[in-house]
Amino acid sequence: MILRIETVSKAFGGLRALEEVTFEVESGTVHAVIGPNGAGKTTLFSVISGEQRPGSGRIVFDGRDVTAHPAHLRARAGLVRTFQLTRPFAALTVMDNVAVAAGALRRTRREAVSAAAETVERTGLGDYASRLAGELPAAARKRLELARALALRPKVLLLDEVLAGLTPAEREPMIGLLEELRAEGMTLVFVEHVMPAVMRLADRVVVLERGRVLAEGEPARIATDPRVVAAYLGEESGDAPA
Structure with a gap:
């Protein structure tokens, strides 16, 4: 249980x-x-x-x-949660948003970025990786919310x-x-x-x-x-x- x-x-x-x-x-x-x-x-x-x-x-x-x-x-x-109303760092890119989450469990920025890159691709956000989170359409924002949660393993x-x-x-x-x-x-x-x-x-x-x-x-x-x-x-x- x-x-x-x-x-x-x-x-x-x-x-x-x-x-x-x-x-x-x-x-x-x-x-x-x-x-x-x-x-x-x-x-x-x-x-x-x-x-x-x-x-x-x-x-x-x-x-x-x-x-x-x-x-x-x-x-x-x-024990990780997502939110219905997404809360990304609007002024950061998609990749950086996920890297911030990944960094909570990784010892170096290189490890965090590597984990973030894998998660971004997995969640179908590869084409948005360098886009600012505040510019994303609704469906991509949902995926970003999920990606940030998954980065926390x-x-x-x-x-x-x-x-x-x-x-x-x-x-x-x-x-x-x-x-x-x-x-x-x-x-x-x-x-x-x-x-x-x-x-x-x-x-x-x-x-x-x-x-x-x-x-x-x-x-x-x-x-x-x-x-x-x-x-x-x-x-x-x-x-x-x-």
């Missing part, structure tokens, strides 16, 4: 954003976290990644209780709506890249509202509603769970709300 969320609760004033959320992630598997608007998905990711402390409960990663560890220490240990990669804002044609290469990572044994946990991608990628699905786990299980079972359908899966668009 590489990641365990144990009875995690989080409140903002009188608002209970998370209420005793519990689930486990096996190494080498893909977990999707889904739910309607306001379900607590982003808060959950912030707690897992260390940006926020839970009010109660524990986060156990790779056999260690990391509940009190700040985000940068979790990232160095291999994650054991568990938390992906926050990595397909959001992409056209169907832009989604397919990104899904293909995630399938490659899964085939290599990387553990992925992703928040997503593009349900065909969830069904295609996930080994297990956790459904949040109003900060609680509504259902958990294999995608096919979740898709036909009456509680989940009632929550949002019956929408005509086929995409759940964020």
Whole structure:
């Protein structure tokens, strides 16, 4: 078990954003976290990644209780997160953005640049390597966010709506890249509202509603769970709300 969320609760004033959320992630598997608007998905990711402390409960990663560890220490240990709203260094090139991330784990700049170059090519950003990050189109910015995370050599990669804002044609290469990572044994946990991608990628699905786990299980079972359908899966668009 590489990641365990144990009875995690989080409140903002009188608002209970998370209420005793519990689930486990096996190494080498893909977990999707889904739910309607306001379900607590982003808060959950912030707690897992260390940006926020839970009010109660524990986060156990790779056999260690990391509940009190700040985000940068979790990232160095291999618990790495991407963001739905990308946050590159706009005035740096794509290559330099990835090299900054790679440098957190490499001893020399040469090693960091070498690792960055490999990651840039792998994520399909070779043609953008010398472009400023602030000039990238949306799809390339998403790839850059993923590249910076991969440069940290994650054991568990938390992906926050990595397909959001992409056209169907832009989604397919990104899904293909995630399938490659899964085939290599990387553990992925992703928040997503593009349900065909969830069904295609996930080994297990956790459904949040109003900060609680509504259902958990294999995608096919979740898709036909009456509680989940009632929550949002019956929408005509086929995409759940964020």
